[in-house]
Amino acid sequence: MVSTQAGRGPALTATDRATALERLLPGYPAPRHWRRVPATGQHYLDLGSGEPALFLHGNPSWSYAWRKLLDRLSPHARCLAPDLPGFGLSRHLRPAAGVPDPYRVQLEHLDLLHEHLVRNEGLPERGWTLVLHDWGGPLGIAWALRNPGVVDRLVICNTVAFPWPGGFRVPFYLRWIRDHPLVADAVHLTNGFARTAVRAGVHHPLRPAERRAFLRPYARRSERRAVTDAVRAIPRDNDDPVWRLLDPSGADPAPTALPMLIGWGMRDPVFTPQVLEEWARRCPHAAVHRFPEAGHFVMEDAADELGGLIRDFLQGPR
Incomplete structure (x- = not known):
């Protein structure tokens, strides 16, 4: 976990703590925006005001990955960015026995987060926008399916929410x-997966302090179980049970029929242009924006342009 107390000695002033935090987590929102769900201890960020936008990260990242977009979008929306259970500043999960089933745990925590925000924080039950990346894509779509009518719009960033397109192979x-x-x-x-991701996942290299911030929650072996389990849970083929969580049969409308903005880093070694073209085929109504000089973490490589597109999308008609 992150601590802003640098050893023993005189208590730090508020300015000293802010400086220490900026050194540990450059660009991350101040602790006044940090929250926890009482029932689970799940950590989330809460910035801005207006209609709610829920940002769901992937693996092995955490809410730190959204910091640039949150800075740009919080003047225009109520931005909520949780750390999924076992990731970031959320409580770490106990080691799983056998092949893990993290989807169920994550969906249950999303239910509790939404319930907490509506009941205790005064957010509307409906009218939400989901901003989805990587593993957050199938989680967000599955959550929208089990909570019909809650989500109004989707922002899709280098992820998947349907069986792999023909010819695609997981790296x-x-x-x-x-x-x-x-x-x-x-x-x-x-910690090889996370260490590789913070370098290979961007086209424009992160500063060393940013790479350290990405990796900080996973410094100890006991704190990276969710990272490994999420890779082990990647669907093997199109018959994998996880795809049933994304089956829109009977949903009216299906989440993927909602207004949709797609922002895609074209240099992604995992979610390749082939996956993007399948999104475009399935969702011809979507506004698709390709970023030729962005990698998997498109929110890092194309933050300014992507942030402007999402801002306009949030302010546009439903």
């Missing part, structure tokens, strides 16, 4: 971690 290094327990154990021991 070999993810298959190795997913399918071979000894490889998964080695990656878990070294």
Whole structure:
């Protein structure tokens, strides 16, 4: 966990604490925006005012990945960015036995987060926008399906919410971690997946302090179980049970029929242009914006332009 107390000695002033936090987590919102869900201890950010926009990160990132977009969008919306259970500043999960099923846990926590925000924080029950990246994509779409009428709009960033398109293969290094327990154990021991992601996931390199901030919640082996489990839960084929969570049969309308903005980093080694084209085929109504010089973390590489597009989308007609 993050601490702003640098050892023993005189108590830090508010200015000293803010300086220490900026050094540890450059660009991350101040603690006055930090919240926790009482029932679960899940950490989330709460910035701005207006209609709610829920930002769901992927693996191995956390709410830190949204900091640039939150800065741009919080003047225009109530921006809520949770750390999924086991990630970031949320409570870390106990080691899973056998093949993990993190989807159920994550969906239950999203239900409790929404209930808390409506009941205790005065947010509307409906009229939400979901901003989805990586693993947050299937989670957000599955959550919208189990909560019909709550979500009004979708922002899609380098993710998937349907069975893999024909000919697509999960990259070999993810298959190795997913399918071979000894490889998964080695990656878990070294934090290799997260260390690689913060370099390979961007086209424009992060500053060293930003890379350290991304990795800080996973400094100890006991704090990275969710990272490894999420890779092990990647669907193997189109018959994988996880896809049933995304089956829109009977949904009226299906979440993917909602107004949609797609912002896509074209240099993503995992969610390749082939996946984007499947989004465009399935959702011809979507406004698609391709960023040729952005990688997997499109919100890092194209923050200014993507933030402006999302701002206009939030202010446009439903």
